[in-house]
Amino acid sequence: MRLELQQITKRFGSLTANDAIDLVVEPGDIHALLGENGAGKSTLMNVLYGMYQPDGGQILLDGVPQRFTGPGDALAAGIGMVHQHFMLVPVFTVAENVMLGHEWTSGPFGRLDRRTARTRVRELSEQYGLDVDPDALVADLPVGVQQRVEILKALLGEAKVLILDEPTAVLTPQEIDDLIRVMNELRSGGTSIVFITHKLREVRAIADRITVIRRGKVVGSAEPTASEAELAAMMVGRNVSLVVDKPPAAPGAVALEVRELTVADDRGQVTVDGVSFSVAGGEIVALAGVQGNGQEELVEALLGLRIPRAGAIVIEGADIAGSSISEILGRGVGFVPEDRQHDGIVGGFTVAENLVLDLYDRPDFARGLSLRLDRIADNARARVAEFDIRTPSVELPAATLSGGNQQKVVIAREMSRPLRVFIASQPTRGVDVGAQEFIHKRIVAERDNGTAVVLVSTELDEVLALADRILVMYRGRIIGELPAGASRDEVGLMMAGVPAEQAVAEAAERHSLLAEQDLLLATEGGTEGGTEGGSERASQEAQRAGSRAEGTEGDSERASQEAQGREGTEQADGSSTGDATTAPPTELDDRGGTLR
Numbered sequence: 001m002r003l004e005l006q007q008i009t010k011r012f013g014s015l016t017a018n019d020a021i022d023l024v025v026e027p028g029d030i031h032a033l034l035g036e037n038g039a040g041k042s043t044l045m046n047v048l049y050g051m052y053q054p055d056g057g058q059i060l061l062d063g064v065p066q067r068f069t070g071p072g073d074a075l076a077a078g079i080g081m082v083h084q085h086f087m088l089v090p091v092f093t094v095a096e097n098v099m100l101g102h103e104w105t106s107g108p109f110g111r112l113d114r115r116t117a118r119t120r121v122r123e124l125s126e127q128y129g130l131d132v133d134p135d136a137l138v139a140d141l142p143v144g145v146q147q148r149v150e151i152l153k154a155l156l157g158e159a160k161v162l163i164l165d166e167p168t169a170v171l172t173p174q175e176i177d178d179l180i181r182v183m184n185e186l187r188s189g190g191t192s193i194v195f196i197t198h199k200l201r202e203v204r205a206i207a208d209r210i211t212v213i214r215r216g217k218v219v220g221s222a223e224p225t226a227s228e229a230e231l232a233a234m235m236v237g238r239n240v241s242l243v244v245d246k247p248p249a250a251p252g253a254v255a256l257e258v259r260e261l262t263v264a265d266d267r268g269q270v271t272v273d274g275v276s277f278s279v280a281g282g283e284i285v286a287l288a289g290v291q292g293n294g295q296e297e298l299v300e301a302l303l304g305l306r307i308p309r310a311g312a313i314v315i316e317g318a319d320i321a322g323s324s325i326s327e328i329l330g331r332g333v334g335f336v337p338e339d340r341q342h343d344g345i346v347g348g349f350t351v352a353e354n355l356v357l358d359l360y361d362r363p364d365f366a367r368g369l370s371l372r373l374d375r376i377a378d379n380a381r382a383r384v385a386e387f388d389i390r391t392p393s394v395e396l397p398a399a400t401l402s403g404g405n406q407q408k409v410v411i412a413r414e415m416s417r418p419l420r421v422f423i424a425s426q427p428t429r430g431v432d433v434g435a436q437e438f439i440h441k442r443i444v445a446e447r448d449n450g451t452a453v454v455l456v457s458t459e460l461d462e463v464l465a466l467a468d469r470i471l472v473m474y475r476g477r478i479i480g481e482l483p484a485g486a487s488r489d490e491v492g493l494m495m496a497g498v499p500a501e502q503a504v505a506e507a508a509e510r511h512s513l514l515a516e517q518d519l520l521l522a523t524e525g526g527t528e529g530g531t532e533g534g535s536e537r538a539s540q541e542a543q544r545a546g547s548r549a550e551g552t553e554g555d556s557e558r559a560s561q562e563a564q565g566r567e568g569t570e571q572a573d574g575s576s577t578g579d580a581t582t583a584p585p586t587e588l589d590d591r592g593g594t595l596r
Helices: 041-048 071-076 094-099 114-128 143-156 173-188 200-206 228-236 295-303 325-330 340-344 373-386 403-415 433-448 460-466 488-495 500-509 513-523 536-546 555-571 575-582
Strands: 003-012 015-025 030-034 056-061 064-066 079-082 161-165 192-197 209-214 217-222 254-264 270-280 284-288 310-315 333-336 421-425 452-457 469-474 477-483
Touching: 003 041, 015 030, 015 041, 015 056, 015 217, 030 041, 030 200, 030 228, 041 161, 041 192, 071 079, 079 143, 094 114, 094 143, 114 143, 114 173, 143 161, 143 173, 173 192, 173 200, 173 488, 173 513, 192 200, 200 228, 200 513, 209 228, 217 228, 228 433, 254 295, 254 452, 270 295, 270 310, 270 452, 270 477, 284 433, 284 460, 284 488, 295 325, 295 333, 295 421, 295 452, 325 333, 333 403, 340 403, 373 403, 403 433, 421 433, 433 452, 433 460, 452 460, 460 488, 469 488, 477 488, 477 500, 488 500, 488 513
Parallel strands: 030 192, 030 209, 079 161, 161 192, 284 452, 284 469, 333 421, 421 452
Antiparallel strands: 003 015, 003 056, 056 064, 209 217, 254 270, 254 310, 469 477
């Protein structure tokens, strides 16, 4: 089935989410829709899936105009969608979830025919190599298998075009390999796939064609042989460095120590189970793991937002477990929350006010019961300059800033006072590549100032780029530690619950597709990222990977082919690449939360 979108426009009030977008997806193609959070990718696909009505333009299937008043119309026309946040009933079996919306019945009283549902699940699983047990409870399945259930639901509706919205967001590298295999099976069967993502490396590994969207408009297209730097430039409108350049850590005395910490969630279930670790001043320790393995509750306990059931949290000799938030912040703890709009800023307050949210009662900014507004404004102007916060005025509400600039406000506030411990939870979520580059540099600078940094991130690229040590959380426990330079596959296997020694051994035997790209970039010295020599991690990865390459069939051949493809792209006189690198700088506007 050939899908064509012509001049699709969608507005939310004064915000134009999609601006006259044209897109063609050929039969049996994997077409990547690449763009930063807030670019309008998911809005466009929600229009295609009938969840939003377009304000202009039309949808054509095999040349025939379509009008979808809801997802049911899209499904009937052969369009299926797997949402980023799965829409499954945890207490139902796979077969019961799959039959929702098109239930089979039997007998005179219309009883649900679960036997037929189980049979169809088995047939489709075998046909596409999905390997899903129809009788398994969804709540008991790993995230990667739950995603396959969502794909089964779409296939059962005989989808000819399948939309995958950020499908790798919660997957380990090994699960991503499984997803790629399934996507290739679907492509071989004639299914067209629209792959929505903001992750450059995955696009190059998966896509047949790439369309880049920026601020609601199509800004160009590219081939999978395009370099990550070229794609990043198209996404943000200027050249950016994709490599974090940092010297080796020089750890000092232990600044934070966590001892046998046990924390429960709001339902009373233990989500942090006897966790112990320490962080020295002058090092970045990353807590890696698939989201939902206790990281959120652990951070809340460290900040005083949640009282632990047991254990100790020691900062320079003092146990702060159960202390108030203000007391913990007063001990020199800085915090970048996971959700900046909910926990990091007050949208209705000015930029200047947000920059002193936890400092307003200090003598610098207050005299008795009165705020020193001139000092607050002077502080804001200094922070705006230092942290490159792009705003016409410090007196504007923080809600008017783009997501990247809102995050810079949070980081500027937290780093504008002396810190002993800095906790950054998902510090670059929802910000553009350019803002990510700046935030990473500031985190490394804080480490180099002697601060103990705790990085909590589900973005594996971020963990590998920043961490001096990596602790992996799985089901509420830390199951092992890896050094800087650990491979993507080692961390990914541990995120799936494999012990550290076993993960290292298994990673040496077989590379995931994305790890092969890491190896390729490492052997090239990391020059694609735009910094000379790349990084400490590139050389470490090259050394670690060198001993593995012999046992991995096809790795060297694929690396050679990919290198040749990239060389050809760099030498070609491509107009889209030229346009991207000369376009003016831009920030993405994701303040409404509607766009992704």
